[in-house]
Amino acid sequence: TPRVFSGIQPSGGLTLGNYLGAIKRFVEMQENGVESIYCMVDLHAITTWQDPTKLRHATRELCAGYIAAGLDPEKSILFNQSQVSAHAELGWVFNCVARMGWLNRMTQFKDKAGKNREKVSVGLFSYPTLMAADILVYHATHVPVGEDQKQHVELTRDIAAKFNHDYGVDFFPITEPVIEGAATRVMSLRDGSKKMSKSDPSDMSRINMTDDADTIAKKIRKAKTDPDGLPSEAEGLDGRPEAKNLVSIYAALSEQSVDQVLSEVGGKQFSEFKPMLSELAVEKLAPISAEMERLMQAPDEIDAILRKGADKARVIADPILQKTLEIVGMVR
Numbered sequence: 471t472p473r474v475f476s477g478i479q480p481s482g483g484l485t486l487g488n489y490l491g492a493i494k495r496f497v498e499m500q501e502n503g504v505e506s507i508y509c510m511v512d513l514h515a516i517t518t519w520q521d522p523t524k525l526r527h528a529t530r531e532l533c534a535g536y537i538a539a540g541l542d543p544e545k546s547i548l549f550n551q552s553q554v555s556a557h558a559e560l561g562w563v564f565n566c567v568a569r570m571g572w573l574n575r576m577t578q579f580k581d582k583a584g585k586n587r588e589k590v591s592v593g594l595f596s597y598p599t600l601m602a603a604d605i606l607v608y609h610a611t612h613v614p615v616g617e618d619q620k621q622h623v624e625l626t627r628d629i630a631a632k633f634n635h636d637y638g639v640d641f642f643p644i645t646e647p648v649i650e651g652a653a654t655r656v657m658s659l660r661d662g663s664k665k666m667s668k669s670d671p672s673d674m675s676r677i678n679m680t681d682d683a684d685t686i687a688k689k690i691r692k693a694k695t696d697p698d699g700l701p702s703e704a705e706g707l708d709g710r711p712e713a714k715n716l717v718s719i720y721a722a723l724s725e726q727s728v729d730q731v732l733s734e735v736g737g738k739q740f741s742e743f744k745p746m747l748s749e750l751a752v753e754k755l756a757p758i759s760a761e762m763e764r765l766m767q768a769p770d771e772i773d774a775i776l777r778k779g780a781d782k783a784r785v786i787a788d789p790i791l792q793k794t795l796e797i798v799g800m801v802r
Protein backbone atom coordinates (compact mmCIF):
# COMPACT_ATOMS: atom_id res chain seq x y z
CA THR A 471 0.00 0.00 0.00
CA PRO A 472 1.24 3.48 -0.80
CA ARG A 473 2.54 5.64 2.01
CA VAL A 474 3.80 9.18 1.56
CA PHE A 475 6.54 10.92 3.54
CA SER A 476 8.03 14.37 3.05
CA GLY A 477 9.63 17.10 5.11
CA ILE A 478 10.69 20.72 5.17
CA GLN A 479 13.49 22.29 7.21
CA PRO A 480 12.54 24.93 9.79
CA SER A 481 15.62 26.89 8.71
CA GLY A 482 13.70 30.11 8.06
CA GLY A 483 10.27 31.19 6.89
CA LEU A 484 8.38 29.30 4.17
CA THR A 485 8.78 30.54 0.61
CA LEU A 486 6.57 30.35 -2.43
CA GLY A 487 9.03 27.69 -3.68
CA ASN A 488 8.33 25.46 -0.68
CA TYR A 489 4.60 26.01 -1.18
CA LEU A 490 4.44 25.24 -4.92
CA GLY A 491 7.16 22.58 -4.94
CA ALA A 492 6.12 20.76 -1.80
CA ILE A 493 3.20 21.79 0.44
CA LYS A 494 0.61 22.13 -2.33
CA ARG A 495 1.46 18.55 -3.37
CA PHE A 496 1.22 17.36 0.24
CA VAL A 497 -2.33 18.69 0.47
CA GLU A 498 -3.29 16.95 -2.78
CA MET A 499 -1.88 13.64 -1.51
CA GLN A 500 -3.88 13.99 1.69
CA GLU A 501 -7.02 14.81 -0.28
CA ASN A 502 -6.47 11.70 -2.42
CA GLY A 503 -6.69 9.69 0.78
CA VAL A 504 -3.10 8.38 0.73
CA GLU A 505 -1.61 7.73 4.18
CA SER A 506 0.69 10.74 4.60
CA ILE A 507 3.41 11.70 7.05
CA TYR A 508 4.76 15.27 6.96
CA CYS A 509 7.71 16.29 9.04
CA MET A 510 9.43 19.45 10.20
CA VAL A 511 13.01 18.26 9.84
CA ASP A 512 14.65 20.14 12.70
CA LEU A 513 17.62 17.76 12.84
CA HIS A 514 18.34 18.66 9.23
CA ALA A 515 17.99 22.38 9.99
CA ILE A 516 20.93 22.31 12.44
CA THR A 517 23.34 21.10 9.75
CA THR A 518 23.89 24.85 9.47
CA TRP A 519 23.87 26.80 12.74
CA GLN A 520 20.45 27.95 13.91
CA ASP A 521 19.67 30.38 16.67
CA PRO A 522 17.74 28.20 19.19
CA THR A 523 14.93 30.71 19.73
CA LYS A 524 14.49 31.21 16.00
CA LEU A 525 14.55 27.46 15.40
CA ARG A 526 11.68 26.91 17.83
CA HIS A 527 9.74 29.75 16.22
CA ALA A 528 10.40 28.49 12.69
CA THR A 529 9.32 24.95 13.63
CA ARG A 530 5.99 26.20 15.00
CA GLU A 531 5.53 28.53 12.05
CA LEU A 532 6.18 25.68 9.63
CA CYS A 533 3.56 23.58 11.39
CA ALA A 534 1.15 26.54 11.19
CA GLY A 535 1.97 26.82 7.47
CA TYR A 536 1.20 23.15 6.86
CA ILE A 537 -2.15 23.43 8.61
CA ALA A 538 -3.05 26.80 7.07
CA ALA A 539 -2.35 25.41 3.59
CA GLY A 540 -4.80 22.56 4.22
CA LEU A 541 -3.07 19.72 6.04
CA ASP A 542 -5.27 18.26 8.76
CA PRO A 543 -3.49 16.72 11.77
CA GLU A 544 -6.36 14.25 12.06
CA LYS A 545 -5.81 12.99 8.50
CA SER A 546 -2.03 13.33 8.08
CA ILE A 547 0.69 12.80 10.67
CA LEU A 548 2.42 16.14 11.39
CA PHE A 549 5.42 16.19 13.73
CA ASN A 550 8.97 17.41 14.19
CA GLN A 551 11.79 15.00 13.45
CA SER A 552 13.72 15.29 16.73
CA GLN A 553 10.76 13.91 18.71
CA VAL A 554 11.04 10.55 16.94
CA SER A 555 14.51 9.22 17.75
CA ALA A 556 14.22 6.38 15.23
CA HIS A 557 15.17 8.87 12.45
CA ALA A 558 18.60 9.57 13.95
CA GLU A 559 19.18 5.91 14.85
CA LEU A 560 18.39 4.62 11.38
CA GLY A 561 20.41 7.54 10.00
CA TRP A 562 23.46 6.10 11.75
CA VAL A 563 22.93 2.69 10.18
CA PHE A 564 22.63 4.37 6.78
CA ASN A 565 25.86 6.30 7.39
CA CYS A 566 27.41 2.85 7.45
CA VAL A 567 25.62 1.74 4.26
CA ALA A 568 26.15 4.82 2.06
CA ARG A 569 29.59 5.31 0.47
CA MET A 570 31.68 8.47 0.66
CA GLY A 571 31.78 8.54 -3.14
CA TRP A 572 27.98 8.67 -3.34
CA LEU A 573 27.76 11.62 -0.97
CA ASN A 574 30.65 13.39 -2.71
CA ARG A 575 28.46 13.60 -5.81
CA MET A 576 25.56 15.41 -4.11
CA THR A 577 25.06 18.77 -5.81
CA GLN A 578 23.23 20.32 -2.83
CA PHE A 579 26.30 19.69 -0.65
CA LYS A 580 28.60 21.15 -3.29
CA ASP A 581 26.36 24.24 -3.62
CA LYS A 582 25.97 24.79 0.10
CA ALA A 583 29.57 24.05 1.05
CA GLY A 584 31.04 26.00 -1.88
CA LYS A 585 34.75 26.61 -1.41
CA ASN A 586 34.34 26.20 2.33
CA ARG A 587 34.41 22.40 2.44
CA GLU A 588 36.78 22.11 5.38
CA LYS A 589 34.64 24.41 7.53
CA VAL A 590 31.10 23.06 7.06
CA SER A 591 29.58 20.58 9.52
CA VAL A 592 29.90 16.83 9.10
CA GLY A 593 26.09 16.84 9.34
CA LEU A 594 25.79 18.88 6.15
CA PHE A 595 27.77 16.20 4.34
CA SER A 596 25.72 13.31 5.71
CA TYR A 597 22.40 15.18 5.29
CA PRO A 598 21.20 12.76 2.58
CA THR A 599 21.67 9.63 4.74
CA LEU A 600 19.44 11.15 7.42
CA MET A 601 16.94 12.04 4.72
CA ALA A 602 16.99 8.42 3.54
CA ALA A 603 16.28 7.37 7.13
CA ASP A 604 13.37 9.87 7.37
CA ILE A 605 11.76 8.22 4.36
CA LEU A 606 12.64 4.57 4.93
CA VAL A 607 11.87 4.44 8.65
CA TYR A 608 8.23 4.59 7.49
CA HIS A 609 8.75 2.30 4.48
CA ALA A 610 7.39 5.26 2.50
CA THR A 611 6.70 4.46 -1.15
CA HIS A 612 6.31 8.03 -2.46
CA VAL A 613 8.04 11.32 -1.64
CA PRO A 614 6.58 14.57 -3.01
CA VAL A 615 9.47 17.05 -3.39
CA GLY A 616 10.70 19.89 -5.55
CA GLU A 617 13.10 19.19 -8.42
CA ASP A 618 16.12 20.11 -6.25
CA GLN A 619 15.57 17.07 -4.01
CA LYS A 620 15.48 14.51 -6.80
CA GLN A 621 19.10 13.49 -6.36
CA HIS A 622 18.60 12.89 -2.63
CA VAL A 623 15.62 10.62 -3.31
CA GLU A 624 17.73 8.70 -5.82
CA LEU A 625 20.37 8.25 -3.14
CA THR A 626 17.64 6.97 -0.81
CA ARG A 627 16.83 4.34 -3.43
CA ASP A 628 20.51 3.38 -3.67
CA ILE A 629 20.77 3.04 0.11
CA ALA A 630 17.64 0.86 0.27
CA ALA A 631 18.94 -1.36 -2.52
CA LYS A 632 22.42 -1.69 -0.99
CA PHE A 633 21.00 -2.49 2.45
CA ASN A 634 18.68 -5.14 0.98
CA HIS A 635 21.58 -6.60 -1.02
CA ASP A 636 24.21 -6.52 1.75
CA TYR A 637 21.93 -8.26 4.26
CA GLY A 638 20.18 -10.50 1.76
CA VAL A 639 16.72 -9.19 2.60
CA ASP A 640 13.84 -7.56 0.77
CA PHE A 641 13.12 -5.12 3.58
CA PHE A 642 13.26 -1.50 2.42
CA PRO A 643 11.06 -0.36 -0.48
CA ILE A 644 12.53 1.48 -3.47
CA THR A 645 10.84 4.85 -3.04
CA GLU A 646 9.51 6.96 -5.93
CA PRO A 647 9.99 10.73 -6.02
CA VAL A 648 6.82 12.62 -6.97
CA ILE A 649 7.81 15.83 -8.77
CA GLU A 650 4.69 17.36 -10.27
CA GLY A 651 3.10 20.67 -11.15
CA ALA A 652 3.96 23.69 -13.27
CA ALA A 653 6.53 25.00 -10.77
CA THR A 654 8.69 22.15 -9.45
CA ARG A 655 11.68 24.50 -9.40
CA VAL A 656 10.77 28.07 -8.54
CA MET A 657 13.69 30.38 -9.25
CA SER A 658 14.98 33.45 -7.42
CA LEU A 659 13.20 36.66 -8.45
CA ARG A 660 16.60 38.35 -8.79
CA ASP A 661 18.49 35.63 -10.67
CA GLY A 662 16.80 33.11 -12.94
CA SER A 663 19.69 30.68 -12.59
CA LYS A 664 19.34 30.26 -8.80
CA LYS A 665 16.47 28.54 -7.01
CA MET A 666 14.25 30.54 -4.69
CA SER A 667 15.52 29.71 -1.22
CA LYS A 668 14.64 30.67 2.33
CA SER A 669 18.30 31.15 3.15
CA ASP A 670 19.13 33.52 0.25
CA PRO A 671 20.58 36.67 1.85
CA SER A 672 18.35 38.87 -0.34
CA ASP A 673 14.73 39.00 0.83
CA MET A 674 13.83 40.50 -2.59
CA SER A 675 14.80 37.16 -4.17
CA ARG A 676 11.84 35.32 -2.69
CA ILE A 677 8.18 35.58 -1.79
CA ASN A 678 7.66 34.53 1.82
CA MET A 679 4.37 32.95 2.83
CA THR A 680 4.06 35.66 5.48
CA ASP A 681 4.65 38.65 3.12
CA ASP A 682 1.81 41.17 2.99
CA ALA A 683 0.11 42.27 -0.23
CA ASP A 684 2.25 45.38 -0.69
CA THR A 685 5.47 43.44 -0.22
CA ILE A 686 4.41 40.76 -2.71
CA ALA A 687 3.47 43.43 -5.26
CA LYS A 688 6.78 45.25 -4.75
CA LYS A 689 8.86 42.07 -5.11
CA ILE A 690 7.07 41.06 -8.30
CA ARG A 691 7.29 44.58 -9.75
CA LYS A 692 11.06 44.56 -9.13
CA ALA A 693 11.55 40.95 -10.29
CA LYS A 694 14.18 40.66 -13.00
CA THR A 695 12.84 40.15 -16.54
CA ASP A 696 14.09 40.63 -20.09
CA PRO A 697 12.88 43.45 -22.35
CA ASP A 698 10.72 41.22 -24.60
CA GLY A 699 7.00 40.64 -24.23
CA LEU A 700 5.33 37.31 -23.43
CA PRO A 701 5.33 34.65 -26.15
CA SER A 702 2.17 32.75 -27.04
CA GLU A 703 3.77 29.30 -26.73
CA ALA A 704 6.01 27.63 -24.14
CA GLU A 705 8.95 27.30 -26.59
CA GLY A 706 9.13 31.10 -26.66
CA LEU A 707 10.35 30.95 -23.04
CA ASP A 708 13.43 28.88 -23.87
CA GLY A 709 16.60 30.72 -22.88
CA ARG A 710 14.54 33.24 -20.89
CA PRO A 711 14.76 31.85 -17.34
CA GLU A 712 13.29 34.88 -15.55
CA ALA A 713 10.30 35.11 -17.89
CA LYS A 714 9.77 31.38 -17.68
CA ASN A 715 9.85 31.52 -13.89
CA LEU A 716 7.13 34.18 -13.61
CA VAL A 717 4.87 32.39 -16.09
CA SER A 718 5.41 29.06 -14.31
CA ILE A 719 4.51 30.62 -10.97
CA TYR A 720 1.34 32.04 -12.52
CA ALA A 721 0.50 28.63 -14.00
CA ALA A 722 1.06 26.79 -10.72
CA LEU A 723 -0.97 29.28 -8.69
CA SER A 724 -3.85 29.26 -11.18
CA GLU A 725 -3.63 25.47 -11.64
CA GLN A 726 -3.12 25.71 -15.39
CA SER A 727 -0.37 24.57 -17.71
CA VAL A 728 2.19 27.07 -19.01
CA ASP A 729 0.64 26.79 -22.48
CA GLN A 730 -2.82 27.59 -21.13
CA VAL A 731 -1.47 30.68 -19.40
CA LEU A 732 0.36 31.83 -22.54
CA SER A 733 -2.73 31.41 -24.67
CA GLU A 734 -4.30 34.01 -22.38
CA VAL A 735 -1.39 36.41 -21.84
CA GLY A 736 0.79 35.91 -24.94
CA GLY A 737 1.69 39.25 -26.52
CA LYS A 738 1.40 41.23 -23.29
CA GLN A 739 4.32 43.17 -21.83
CA PHE A 740 5.67 42.35 -18.35
CA SER A 741 4.41 45.74 -17.17
CA GLU A 742 0.92 44.37 -17.75
CA PHE A 743 1.54 40.76 -16.66
CA LYS A 744 3.30 41.52 -13.37
CA PRO A 745 0.25 43.19 -11.75
CA MET A 746 -1.85 40.18 -12.82
CA LEU A 747 0.66 37.86 -11.16
CA SER A 748 0.74 39.97 -7.98
CA GLU A 749 -3.01 39.94 -7.74
CA LEU A 750 -3.16 36.18 -8.17
CA ALA A 751 -0.34 35.57 -5.66
CA VAL A 752 -2.03 37.76 -3.06
CA GLU A 753 -5.40 36.08 -3.66
CA LYS A 754 -3.88 32.62 -3.09
CA LEU A 755 -1.41 33.42 -0.31
CA ALA A 756 -3.26 35.98 1.84
CA PRO A 757 -5.76 33.48 3.31
CA ILE A 758 -2.91 31.10 4.16
CA SER A 759 -0.78 33.76 5.84
CA ALA A 760 -3.79 35.09 7.79
CA GLU A 761 -4.51 31.58 9.08
CA MET A 762 -0.81 31.05 9.94
CA GLU A 763 -0.86 34.24 11.98
CA ARG A 764 -4.00 33.14 13.81
CA LEU A 765 -2.52 29.71 14.63
CA MET A 766 0.73 31.30 15.84
CA GLN A 767 -1.27 33.08 18.56
CA ALA A 768 -1.51 29.71 20.33
CA PRO A 769 1.98 28.12 20.26
CA ASP A 770 0.99 25.66 23.03
CA GLU A 771 -1.65 24.20 20.74
CA ILE A 772 0.89 23.80 17.98
CA ASP A 773 3.27 22.04 20.38
CA ALA A 774 0.45 19.68 21.41
CA ILE A 775 -0.24 18.86 17.73
CA LEU A 776 3.45 18.09 17.20
CA ARG A 777 3.61 15.85 20.29
CA LYS A 778 0.50 13.96 19.23
CA GLY A 779 1.87 13.60 15.71
CA ALA A 780 5.17 12.27 17.07
CA ASP A 781 3.28 9.65 19.13
CA LYS A 782 1.58 8.44 15.94
CA ALA A 783 4.82 8.51 13.95
CA ARG A 784 6.64 6.39 16.57
CA VAL A 785 4.03 3.66 16.28
CA ILE A 786 5.11 3.16 12.65
CA ALA A 787 8.82 4.00 12.91
CA ASP A 788 9.90 2.11 16.05
CA PRO A 789 9.05 -1.43 14.84
CA ILE A 790 10.79 -0.74 11.49
CA LEU A 791 13.90 0.48 13.31
CA GLN A 792 13.88 -2.56 15.64
CA LYS A 793 13.55 -4.93 12.71
CA THR A 794 16.42 -3.14 10.94
CA LEU A 795 18.68 -3.49 13.97
CA GLU A 796 17.81 -7.15 14.23
CA ILE A 797 18.67 -7.68 10.55
CA VAL A 798 22.01 -5.93 11.09
CA GLY A 799 22.84 -8.25 14.02
CA MET A 800 22.26 -6.15 17.11
CA VAL A 801 21.30 -8.16 20.19
CA ARG A 802 17.71 -7.37 21.22
Ligand code: AQP
Binds near residue numbers: 619
Ligand atom coordinates in the same frame (compact mmCIF):
# COMPACT_ATOMS: atom_id res chain seq x y z
N1 AQP B 1 12.61 27.00 -5.20
C1 AQP B 1 11.94 25.88 -5.01
N2 AQP B 1 11.11 25.40 -5.98
C2 AQP B 1 10.40 24.26 -5.79
N3 AQP B 1 10.49 23.51 -4.66
C3 AQP B 1 11.31 23.94 -3.68
N4 AQP B 1 11.61 23.45 -2.47
C4 AQP B 1 12.50 24.29 -1.86
N5 AQP B 1 12.79 25.31 -2.66
C5 AQP B 1 12.08 25.13 -3.81
C6 AQP B 1 11.08 22.22 -1.93
O1 AQP B 1 10.61 22.46 -0.61
C7 AQP B 1 10.85 21.30 0.18
C8 AQP B 1 11.55 21.66 1.43
O2 AQP B 1 12.84 22.17 1.20
P1 AQP B 1 13.79 22.31 2.46
O3 AQP B 1 13.39 23.44 3.27
O4 AQP B 1 13.89 21.05 3.18
O5 AQP B 1 15.20 22.49 1.86
P2 AQP B 1 15.67 23.28 0.64
O6 AQP B 1 15.29 22.54 -0.58
O7 AQP B 1 17.12 23.48 0.85
O8 AQP B 1 14.84 24.63 0.73
P3 AQP B 1 15.35 26.07 0.87
O9 AQP B 1 14.16 26.96 0.88
O10 AQP B 1 16.37 26.35 -0.16
O11 AQP B 1 15.97 26.08 2.31
P4 AQP B 1 17.45 26.41 2.70
O12 AQP B 1 17.69 27.73 2.07
O13 AQP B 1 17.45 26.45 4.20
O14 AQP B 1 18.29 25.32 2.14
C9 AQP B 1 11.61 20.31 -0.68
O15 AQP B 1 10.69 19.37 -1.21
C10 AQP B 1 12.15 21.17 -1.78
O16 AQP B 1 12.32 20.45 -2.98
